[in-house]
Amino acid sequence: MFLPHPVADQINLATVLAVLGDPTRLGIVAYLARREGVPTNCSQFLDLGSKTNLSYHLAKLREAGVTHAQVLGTSRLITLRRDDLDARFPGLLDSVIAGARDFPLPFKGMDARES
Amino acid sequence: MFLPHPVADQINLATVLAVLGDPTRLGIVAYLARREGVPTNCSQFLDLGSKTNLSYHLAKLREAGVTHAQVLGTSRLITLRRDDLDARFPGLLDSVIAGARDFPLPFKGMDARES
DSSP states (O other): OOOOOOOOGOOEEEEEHHSSHHHHHHHHHHHHHHHHTOEEGGGGGGGGSHHHHHHHHHHHHHHSSSSOOOEEEEEEEEEEOOHHHHHTTHHHHHHHHHHHHTOOOSTOOOOOOOO | OOOOOOOGGGOOOHHHHHSSSSSSHHHHHHHHHHHSSSOGGGGGGGGSSSSSHHHHHHOOOOOHHEEEEEEEEEEEEEEHHHHHHHSSSHHHHHHHEEEEETTTOTTTHHHTEEE
16 A cells, blocks of 8 residues: 655645644654654654544645655554755755754653654 | 734744745745845735735734834835844745745736846
8 A cells, every 4th residue: 555645846845834834743753853764653653642633644744745654554654755855945854853853742751852 | 003023032933834834925935035135015015916815924924923024104114034033943944935936926017036
């Protein structure tokens, strides 16, 4: 099973910014950025509280082209689309990640200062 | 008459991104960026079509801390809050402006390539 992702050329600046303009999704991106290169199982976000709510936010990020999700059984492995975003909007992801660095993670049991 | 503006420390990343995540507002920011240092009279945006719609978008930008508006009679002089945004989120405004450079301006009679 494959989930739909926009191709790099279709990643739209207004859509990316709108999707990033949410504290929960900024928390997810900041968390993924701290583990960059290591696909993160979506179950790691389940402390968010509601699986439905989490699925909604992860779908928003994927559909905007911010993240890539690989289906693995009942799980999804999530990564940032660093190369595509850097190519489309140089510097944007880094400035957002830097700004979200001290963003309180919306997940119970996660340490915002974990490195 | 003074319009409310957030102080620099209160400018919130999620709010800024959400407000920038709109094609009309990106067009306004791209236009202001091309005239940086020169306050832009809000009437220059009136080709947008609806004064109400324009007022809404300009208020959103001001309330998020992206722009400063100075009341001058019945007009407002609009500028980007470049220094505050650069201090709070280094590189963010430049990457957004670069990404919005070729953004089609939503205003009739404005040339997107005007320099």
